[in-house]
Amino acid sequence: MMRPQIAGMDVSRETLEQLEQYHRLLRKWTPAINLVAKSTMEDVWDRHFVDSAQVFGLVPRHEALWVDLGSGGGFPGLVCAVLARELSPETRFVLVESDMRKATFLRTVARELALEAEVICDRVEKVPPLGAEILSARALAPLPKLLDYAARHLGPAGIAVFLKGESFREEICKAQDDWRFAYEEIRSQTDEAAMILRIGDIERV
Numbered sequence: 478m479m480r481p482q483i484a485g486m487d488v489s490r491e492t493l494e495q496l497e498q499y500h501r502l503l504r505k506w507t508p509a510i511n512l513v514a515k516s517t518m519e520d521v522w523d524r525h526f527v528d529s530a531q532v533f534g535l536v537p538r539h540e541a542l543w544v545d546l547g548s549g550g551g552f553p554g555l556v557c558a559v560l561a562r563e564l565s566p567e568t569r570f571v572l573v574e575s576d577m578r579k580a581t582f583l584r585t586v587a588r589e590l591a592l593e594a595e596v597i598c599d600r601v602e603k604v605p606p607l608g609a610e611i612l613s614a615r616a617l618a619p620l621p622k623l624l625d626y627a628a629r630h631l632g633p634a635g636i637a638v639f640l641k642g643e644s645f646r647e648e649i650c651k652a653q654d655d656w657r658f659a660y661e662e663i664r665s666q667t668d669e670a671a672m673i674l675r676i677g678d679i680e681r682v
């Protein structure tokens with residue numbers, strides 16, 4: 478029997494069911510809390526779940542601390558935590574989200590799905606350095622600010638993965654005023670104008 482797929486990755490039926498359970502919780506909570514833009518509710522699966530899942534395929538699978546900044550409804554961090562349960566079980570997740578109601582949602586999903594995910598309800602810039610091996614963020618801040626956050630929370634040799642919209646090239650130019658970094662551009666599978674930036678060797682100029 479064919480295994481289900483998400484973002485080109487084979488997953489078990491159990492993982493797919495977990496993602497569907499998370500999807501149901503998101504739909505249930507969204508009228509009360511703005512977890513995702515209302516305009517994206519019709520297409521939540523592709524716009525949020527598949528978009529997040531593709532990030533999981535771009536980082537090494539091994540024992541690691543993965544920190545997701547400004548997680549909101551859990552994108553991409555919590556979707557990657559669901560995938561990691563099957564595909565990279567030694568990876569631990571920390572989700573940083575300053576909005577108390579969103580943090581409560583994230584904790585609820587993590588508990589109901591029995592995920593290895595801790596939620597810190599605070600501002601990224603106030604949380605003590607986390608020493609992540611993998612850092613992710615989507616729709617949180619322009620790249621120069623994200624590099625500030627990465628300098629604080631990424632450990633040596635860590636990799637940052639940022640999902641960026643069509644302004645990604647200007648953001649890279651602006652960031653190069655203050656930072657030296659190695660980066661790769663990976664075209665998004667869900668939005669042809671978007672780019673995923675995989676960044677390492679971050680140093681302030």
Ligand SMILES: C[S@@+](CC[C@H](N)C(=O)[O-])C[C@H]1O[C@@H](n2cnc3c(N)ncnc32)[C@H](O)[C@@H]1O
Binds near residue numbers: 512549552573602614
């Ligand atoms: C535009 S939303 C994006 C949420 C999610 N990453 C996504 O792509 O759907 C930005 C989220 O970051 C949170 N946030 C903004 N600034 C933050 C900060 N300095 N520290 C922690 N969370 C922050 C907001 O509460 C919000 O949930």
